[in-house]
Amino acid sequence: MNRPTNVAEIVALYERRGSEHYGESVSQIEHALQCAALAQAEGADDALVVAALLHDIGHLVVDVQADEGYVMGVDDDDHESIGAKVLAPIFGASVAQPVALHVTAKRYRCAVDPDYAATLSQTSTETLAAQGGPLDTEACSRFAAHPGCDDALRLRTxxxxGKMAEMDTPSLDDLRPLLDRLAAAKA
Ligand SMILES: [Fe+2]
Structure with a gap:
């Protein structure tokens, strides 16, 4: 499968690869659904709920490329950019932008909040270095001034x-109407 170009292909990608290990105690689809449920519980708008659900789709797309011979290291796959590029034409910037910024949000929080880095999971700590480590002072200022900063930080949280061993979440089927509605609004 190439990169998904519509909601049906996104759903098919998660159905095909969502059971794969996320790197914590959850699968990709469990992590995605937990993030969406947490966003809903905090009253996030529809676009941010979808961004939370699909923020790691780049990992799944990259894995498709890996099938085709790419060799990836630990989280050096640029998954946030790839995910944003997949999602932007389907849902628009309100979904793609928080996805694009969710790794930068981690690097920002590690720079401005010393306690935050200590709370990261082992995998997230390992990937931080591959992602460039904490932002420097100038990059922190730029990120803080970015209009997407707040949403990206919420998504980051x-x-x-969203890596809990057990959590009640909606299913992908439950969220499908939301995906279809946002895609229709973009079209
Ligand atoms: Fe994630």
């Missing part, structure tokens, strides 16, 4: 939390 759900990303860090």
């Amino acid at each position: 759900w990303d860090d939390t």
Whole structure:
């Protein structure tokens, strides 16, 4: 499968590869659904709920490329950029932008909040170095001034939390109407 170009292909990608290990105690689809549930519980708008659900789709797309011979290291796959590029034409910037910024949000929080880095999971700590480590002072200022900063930081919190061994979440089928509605609004 090439990169998904519509909601049906996104759903098919998660159905095909979502059971794969996320790197914590959850699968990709469990992590995605937990992040979406956390976003809903905090009253996030529809676009941010979808961003939370699909923020790691780049990992799944990269894995497709890996099938085709790419060799990836630990989280050096640029998954946030790839995910944003997949999602932007389907849902628009309101979904793609928080996805694009969710790794930068981690690097920002590690720079400005010393306690935050200590709360990261082992995998997230390992990937931080591959992702460039904490932002420097100038990059922190740029990120803080970015209009997508707040949404990216909210998504980051759900990303860090949505790794629970057990959690009640909606299913992908439950969220399908939301995906279809946002895609229709973009079209
Ligand atoms: Fe994630």
